[in-house]
């Protein structure tokens with residue numbers, strides 16, 4: 384009780400401190416999505432970033448240095464996903480581990496008869512519900528500068544963290560009151576089937592094919608596209624866009640310019 388009161392007071396103080404001018408300039412340079420926000424969204428975004436930077440520990444791994452550029456680039460992209468629920472600071476997340484490049488992660492699927500098939504694949508990010516998120520700095524940087532199309536490893540990993548907020552990582556995040564969870568889940572599964580069919584048939588799709596890995600990755604990859612290029616997502620699947628707008632409690636299509644008009 385006392386702890387939560389102190390924490391609320393600390394957060395209020397952090398929200399009230401504006402970013403120094405050089406950090407503000409760096410944030411907008413590193414996180415080009417910031418330019419899309421209106422005044423009210425921009426205020427929420429900066430307040431969230433201030434609290435996040437104060438509360439989370441950043442650690443460089445494998446020789447990666449941690450400086451303001453790294454911290455702002457991560458916090459800025461993570462802050463986009465919480466615009467619809469700005470009081471969410473991911474209390475169980477303690478540290479952000481940043482690597483100088485991608486790494487090999489272990490992947491396993493169960494086989495009939497109790498055996499497992501295991502292999503290693505390149506990873507740009509991982510979210511551990513134990514309290515860490517792992518990120519590759521080159522991928523973080525590209526996502527913030529819109530150099531990776533609809534991809535952002537930060538948005539991807541934070542989508543997993545939001546998915547986990549209800550206690551299970553199953554590709555279904557906590558939904559706002561008034562949204563029928565069974566209906567939402569069934570319609571999202573329908574969108575995933577349509578995506579996999581289009582992929583199988585070689586048709587153009589909005590999402591990276593990693594989205595075909597299962598319900599969990601489908602939600603995270605679709606969320607990347609939802610924030611980074613909402614027009615592209617809506618053009619391919621208006622229903623999927625609408626389901627994500629309901630769960631993320633925001634409508635980025637309203638603010639994000641069409642991709643051809645963004646410039647570089």
Ligand SMILES: [Zn+2]
Nearest residue numbers: 539543600603
């Ligand atoms: Zn993932």
